[in-house]
Amino acid sequence: MSALTDLSVAELSAAMASRKASALEVADAHIARMEQHRGLNAFIAETPDRAREMARASDARRARGEAGLLEGVPLGIKDLFCTEGVATTAGSHVLEGFVPTYESTVTANLWKAGAVLMGKTNLDEFAMGSSNMTSHFGGVENPWKRRGENRKLVPGGSSGGSAAVVAARIVPGSTGTDTGGSIRQPAAFCGIVGLKPTYGRCSRWGVVAFASSLDQPGPFARSVEDTALLLQAMSGHDPKDSTSAPLAVPDFVAAARNPAIKGLKIGIPCEYRVDGTSPEIVALWEKGVAMMRDAGAEPVEVSLPHTRYALPAYYIVAPAECSSNLARYDGVRYGLRVPGKDLTEMYSNTRGAGFGKEVRRRILIGTYVLSAGYYDAYYRKAQQVRALIARDFTQAFERCDVLLTPTAPTAAFAAGDKMDDPVTMYLNDMFTIPASMAGLPGISVPAGLDKDGLPLGLQLIGRAFDETTLLGAAAALERAAGFTARAEGY
Numbered sequence: 001m002s003a004l005t006d007l008s009v010a011e012l013s014a015a016m017a018s019r020k021a022s023a024l025e026v027a028d029a030h031i032a033r034m035e036q037h038r039g040l041n042a043f044i045a046e047t048p049d050r051a052r053e054m055a056r057a058s059d060a061r062r063a064r065g066e067a068g069l070l071e072g073v074p075l076g077i078k079d080l081f082c083t084e085g086v087a088t089t090a091g092s093h094v095l096e097g098f099v100p101t102y103e104s105t106v107t108a109n110l111w112k113a114g115a116v117l118m119g120k121t122n123l124d125e126f127a128m129g130s131s132n133m134t135s136h137f138g139g140v141e142n143p144w145k146r147r148g149e150n151r152k153l154v155p156g157g158s159s160g161g162s163a164a165v166v167a168a169r170i171v172p173g174s175t176g177t178d179t180g181g182s183i184r185q186p187a188a189f190c191g192i193v194g195l196k197p198t199y200g201r202c203s204r205w206g207v208v209a210f211a212s213s214l215d216q217p218g219p220f221a222r223s224v225e226d227t228a229l230l231l232q233a234m235s236g237h238d239p240k241d242s243t244s245a246p247l248a249v250p251d252f253v254a255a256a257r258n259p260a261i262k263g264l265k266i267g268i269p270c271e272y273r274v275d276g277t278s279p280e281i282v283a284l285w286e287k288g289v290a291m292m293r294d295a296g297a298e299p300v301e302v303s304l305p306h307t308r309y310a311l312p313a314y315y316i317v318a319p320a321e322c323s324s325n326l327a328r329y330d331g332v333r334y335g336l337r338v339p340g341k342d343l344t345e346m347y348s349n350t351r352g353a354g355f356g357k358e359v360r361r362r363i364l365i366g367t368y369v370l371s372a373g374y375y376d377a378y379y380r381k382a383q384q385v386r387a388l389i390a391r392d393f394t395q396a397f398e399r400c401d402v403l404l405t406p407t408a409p410t411a412a413f414a415a416g417d418k419m420d421d422p423v424t425m426y427l428n429d430m431f432t433i434p435a436s437m438a439g440l441p442g443i444s445v446p447a448g449l450d451k452d453g454l455p456l457g458l459q460l461i462g463r464a465f466d467e468t469t470l471l472g473a474a475a476a477l478e479r480a481a482g483f484t485a486r487a488e489g490y
């Protein structure tokens with residue numbers, strides 16, 4: 001048997017089921033690897049004691065014949081999910097010292113399925129970013145480097161820590177959240193699979209809110225099958241989240257194990273051919289279309305005419321919701337408190353010291369677009385544009401079953417790049433944001449390497465609540481692409 005840390009979720013489950021390894025041995029192997037790769041700065045908190053305790057309990061359950069779907073599987077959890085008794089920071093100074101007294105629904109579901117918490121992963125502050133560089137706890141390093149270069153690259157964001165720990169084989173799977181691309185883009189940058197489910201598929205309860213109408217938890221793993229296994233456990237209706245969909249959870253795992261592509265219509269949106277996309281990514285996209293055709297699918301050209309308005313509309317809607325969600329961090333109930341001579345001064349001292357530059361920028365934009373006189377000009381208009389974007393997709397899906405696009409316009413960039421111009425940073429998400437605005441599921445599959453040896457991802461977008469078709473197509477793309485490259489030294 002190869003090293004335990006090389007095994008996938010499915011392989012680890014099989015190894016534990018056949019008693020080749022105990023959950024405690026699996027946890028110990030991954031803890032050792034976590035300690036070995038601390039230089040990545042991918043965890044805000046490591047929880048080895050909790051991991052061993054959960055692993056022992058898992059072994060006891062298995063001995064009683066009560067093994068769950070993810071029994072004994074070690075996971076990294078984005079530090080945006082509240083975990084009972086384990087500090088949760090959202091990558092922000094303002095939440096330092098906050099220890100939740102409750103567990104998010106998604107993580108509770110994972111523990112119910114037998115999974116083991118290894119630690120809380122680093123992220124952009126309040127999930128605002130595309131590089132992990134806005135974290136109060138410092139940037140995460142991507143395990144991948146350009147061939148022959150030693151410069152540190154970003155893992156993408158905001159769920160960069162969760163993507164890096166899977167790529168570095170510190171854990172076989174992790175959770176992220178995706179508001180505008182924060183699962184799909186880091187997955188592409190780190191050469192792994194990342195799935196953003198349909199809005200409403202996974203409960204947002206207990207997930208620190210950024211933009212509530214867009215936020216959606218989802219899984220990272222090194223294969224489509226593994227993301228399906230995680231999604232299976234994470235999903236389901238939750239009465240505690242009013243936007244949680246009251247739908248039964250389909251068999252995602254079966255869908256991922258059956259690369260169903262024959263006769264499927266793959267939509268290629270012409271508006272995604274935009275300037276600024278790396279030519280290698282355009283070439284990979286074309287190769288992806290050819291691979292899908294060879295596998296039996298039928299490519300069709302489709303049009304999503306409002307695509308170019310998605311990013312500007314997102315940067316009104318998301319900051320608007322963030323400005324209102326983040327109003328709760330006032331030094332009274334959570335985390336940081338910086339005293340002042342009166343209550344008002346305490347509020348402003350706390351917020352001034354607690355929030356980083358990007359978060360402050362978003363709060364300012366959001367407050368502006370919601371203020372009297374501007375609400376109609378910006379916020380209402382952005383909501384109207386959002387409806388048009390959603391309609392584009394509905395019309396496209398009359399002609400195809402899934403869409404195939406690049407995930408991001410470039411490969412991973414160097415730490416510190418794009419930091420002086422927020423708009424350049426925002427452009428990272430031009431291919432992921434439209435599906436977010438429409439609430440649709442999307443998955444990034446690693447599909448090739450660029451000339452520098454960095455991984456590139458292709459994105460598939462599906463119909464609302466049709467993750468099964470999406471997973472089947474993703475499994476076919478994964479098989480055709482045959483991506484097996486690993487970051488050097490990992």
Ligand code: GLN
Nearest residue numbers: 127128129179180181182
């Ligand atoms: N990069 C985008 C932003 O900064 C998306 C972030 C996310 O999906 N959480 O808003």
